[in-house]
Amino acid sequence: MFRLIYLSTPKPEVGKPDIDQILASSRKNNRFNNITGLLIQDKKRFLQYLEGDQKAVEETFNRIASDPRHTAVFMVKSGFVVRRQFPKWTMASKNAERSNSLVAAVSEMTKACDKDVADELLSFAAARDRAA
Ligand SMILES: Cc1cc2nc3c(=O)[nH]c(=O)nc-3n(C[C@H](O)[C@H](O)[C@H](O)COP(=O)(O)O)c2cc1C
Numbered sequence: 235m236f237r238l239i240y241l242s243t244p245k246p247e248v249g250k251p252d253i254d255q256i257l258a259s260s261r262k263n264n265r266f267n268n269i270t271g272l273l274i275q276d277k278k279r280f281l282q283y284l285e286g287d288q289k290a291v292e293e294t295f296n297r298i299a300s301d302p303r304h305t306a307v308f309m310v311k312s313g314f315v316v317r318r319q320f321p322k323w324t325m326a327s328k329n330a331e332r333s334n335s336l337v338a339a340v341s342e343m344t345k346a347c348d349k350d351v352a353d354e355l356l357s358f359a360a361a362r363d364r365a366a
Pocket residue numbers: 256259260261263264273280282284294297298299300301303304325
């Protein structure tokens with residue numbers, strides 16, 4: 235299973251209606267492309283995990299990377315893992331704005347993941363929380 239993780243910075247004007255629109259089109263496209271994953275955001279960052287067929291994931295990521303609703307898109311990791319981690323989620327989502335902690339959001343959402351993948355996501359979330 236190919237997976238790709240990236241961090242980006244939402245544009246300041248991006249609010250709930252934009253997020254809802256992003257999730258709606260993500261879920262529609264990802265279902266069609268057999269992609270699953272996770273999108274967590276707070277005021278300063280998006281953290282997204284995309285998994286599926288390599289070509290489909292890379293094409294989706296290229297589309298996302300040129301989306302004007304965020305900047306500084308930074309791919310932190312890509313490659314293969316043993317199995318699909320979010321089989322039930324065409325795009326699980328979590329708004330971490332209130333606690334402003336990606337770690338809290340990630341640990342809540344990775345309970346059913348393999349430990350190595352959960353740890354990897356947590357380490358990126360922790361790096362971002364430290365930088366906040
Ligand atoms: C943070 C972020 C995450 C996104 N995630 C996805 C995604 O998982 N799948 C997807 O197809 N589009 C995603 N998009 C939207 C794409 O950039 C693009 O707008 C969309 O795929 C275009 O398809 P549509 O014309 O069907 O809406 C995301 C955009 C942003 C800003």
